Amino acid sequence: MKKIIVAAAALMAIAIAGPASAHVTANPNEAPAGGFFKTNFRVGHGCDGSPTTEVSVQLPGNVSSVHPQVVAGWDIETKMGELDEPIESHGETITEGVREITWTATDDGLPDAYLQEFGVSMALPDEAGEPLWFPFVHACSR
Numbered sequence: 773m774k775k776i777i778v779a780a781a782a783l784m785a786i787a788i789a790g791p792a793s794a795h796v797t798a799n800p801n802e803a804p805a806g807g808f809f810k811t812n813f814r815v816g817h818g819c820d821g822s823p824t825t826e827v828s829v830q831l832p833g834n835v836s837s838v839h840p841q842v843v844a845g846w847d848i849e850t851k852m853g854e855l856d857e858p859i860e861s862h863g864e865t866i867t868e869g870v871r872e873i874t875w876t877a878t879d880d881g882l883p884d885a886y887l888q889e890f891g892v893s894m895a896l897p898d899e900a901g902e903p904l905w906f907p908f909v910h911a912c913s914r
Contacts, residue, residue: 808837824911825880826874826911828872828911831873831892834855835895835904845878
């Protein structure tokens with residue numbers, strides 16, 4: 773299986789954002805600090821004629837309440853991990869959350885000539901400033 777590792781391909785800033793150019797982009801790619809935010813990670817094509825069969829995104833340790841979107845024809849797997857700092861939610865202290873999401877094609881995958889969006893909802897940190905980086909692994913069948 774051929775893998776293209778796209779470190780920080782999807783760039784999202786809380787206050788200011790610059791364009792990201794790679795195999796995966798975030799749309800929208802900016803949002804206000806301290807709120808819930810939904811973005812679509814867009815896979816624009818496969819790998820030199822080979823279909824995309826899996827995409828994984830790593831989430832920064834300062835985002836919480838992560839919910840991946842169901843995408844027809846793709847299975848979802850999440851990995852949990854520690855948050856950078858505990859948060860309070862509905863009277864409870866939360867110390868861990870989703871740190872990685874992987875969508876795996878249940879059939880032949882996404883043909884090279886097409887695009888697919890993989891949505892994610894999340895709570896953003898309260899402080900604006902530095903961009904949030906979402907490293908991606910984009911895997912193809914060959």
